[in-house]
Amino acid sequence: MVIELSGYIRQTIVKNNRGFRSFHPFVCFLYYIGAAALVMLSKHPVFLFIGAIILVGVNISLDKGKAIRQWWRMLLFVSLFFLIINPLINHRGTHILFYLGQNPIMLEAIIQGVIFSLSLLCLMILFASYNLVITANKFLFLFSKWLPQWALLAMLAMRFVPLLNRRLKEIQQVQKGKGLSVTEGPLKLRAKSGIQLVQILLTWSLEEAIQTADSMTARGYGIKKRSRYTPYQMRQKDWLALGYITLLGSVSIYGWYLGDNVLAINPILETIGLIGREWFFLLIFVIYIGFPLIIEGREAFIWHYWNRKM
Amino acid sequence: MARHQVILMSSAIILTVMLILITLFIQHHYMLASVLFVILTFLPFVIRFERRKISGRELVLLAVLSAIAAVSRVPFASIPSVQPTTFVIIITGLALGAESGFVVGALAALVSNLFLGQGPWTPWQMYSWGMIGLAAGLLRHTKFMKWSIGRYIFGFISGILFGWVMNIWIFMGNIEQITISHILASFGTSFYFDLAHAVSNVFFLAVFGKAWIKILLRFKKKYGLLDH
DSSP, X not given: OHHHHHHHHXXXXXXXXXXXXXXXXXHHHXXXXXXXXXXXXXXXXXXXXXXXXXXXXXHHHXXXXXHHHHHXXXXXXXXHHHHHHHHHHOOOSSOEEEEETTEEEEHHHHXXXXXXXXXXHHHHHHHHHHHXXXXXXXXXXXXXXXXXXXXXXXXXXXXXXXXXXXXXXXXHHHHHHTTOOSSSSOHHHHHXXXXXXXXXXXXXXXXXXXXXXXXXXXXXXXXXXXXXXXXXXXXXXXXXXXXXXXXXXXXXXXXXXXTSSSOOOXXXXXXXXXXXXXXXXXXXXXXXXXXXXXXXHHHHHHHHHHHHHO | OHHHHHHHHHHHHHHHHHHHHHHHTOTTOHHHHHHHHHHHHHHHHHHHHHHSOOOHHHHHHHHHHHHHHHHTTGGGTTSTTOOXXXXXXXXXXXXHOHHHHHHHHHHHHHHHHHHHOOOTTHHHHHHHHXXXXXXXXXXXXXXXXXXXXXXHHHHHHHHHHHHHHHHHHHHGGGGGGOOHHHHHHHHHHHHHHHHHHHHHHHXXXXXXXXXXXXXXXXXXXHHTOSOO
């Protein structure tokens, strides 16, 4: 057990010290804000399709696609829902493809449905990798800079979650002896005994909380400014990445402003193929979204090269 | 209490002005407008709490309540779409006041997402649960909330509204192309879950509401916490 645990911890530490995850949390966070904005703003099927492929690639490079495999049902459901529902309820446009009963099915509506569901898909895949990169620890680090009191509160609450879970299990075992069950019996009774468990947890934990608080005070809570558990520092590569992200992000948003990242649908349907300047903005979009992939790829390449040299 | 009301009044005025401005001038920027709306209703309370000097005991009490609200869905895993998180948040608001209700609501959402994985829905969850706690706290001395059926109505409405706000994140990026029928379609698919949520809120409030408020009030009195 001990060996297993230390192996796991070592693995996480190694994972967090390399590739995209080794950048300063602020840099990674900024990338995700920009990427989410771009994915929502660029309403062009070509942009979004390529974006989705790159984001899947990012996930694969980070955890071999484990997170997506866990989520795929939800990804599929949400994106298919809007892909199908849009042509059925949206009848604006000029290109009638066919009739479904009384309803004309429009080409415009189908394209819009594709854009809509691709954009949602990209957003969800993006968050799958967000959860791998911005771990709770890094998130709280970011938080503690601007909202220290909230961050402390969140950390405390987070610390209580596993503890309360364990307590709940204990309570459940004891209550089972009294015949209180959440899994069997009529729904009303199950809900009642469920909340009874939570009530016992409440009274137990409230009294305990006072003890925790007093021990915090005894250890000097509130006397000095709090230090951080993991002190991240901006290094040269973080500043470079910051520049890269801001520059490409703003150029890409400028492309959206010019209308090159967006497929015009109403009143006149633009051709889906890209022309002229749109290729340039697609390139910018791709190298922005693909930033983690570039970093991970570069490291894999260097690793490979070093192996060859040895 | 006075400063609290000043903040509340000023944010209400700002929001009204904003709503009027939107309808008059920037009709097509719904996305920007709704994000601004959320930020303007959310941030004042976030900052207000951040500025407050709070004792260790109060801090830990709020943290424990948020953790309980987040964990309370665990025993209900076997009953789909029933969870008492909203109930715990409403009770906190009723017993400990608007600010505590807000903090516990927003924090419960954040903490449970730190464990379950964050997504585009995290801010919306924080917003809705925070606002439910806030509203429960603000209304706690009114006749309506003293009346037990009034509390049930509050629980029901907050369950339905929570589901509606949670649907919004799906439309965020595409709000310009959204028609009423889109929104109706998505509300229709989630209606069963929203209704289950609302009904379970009423059930919990009816069966356990009074006992929980008593527990929290007694605890508050015993240790002299969160008295403004």
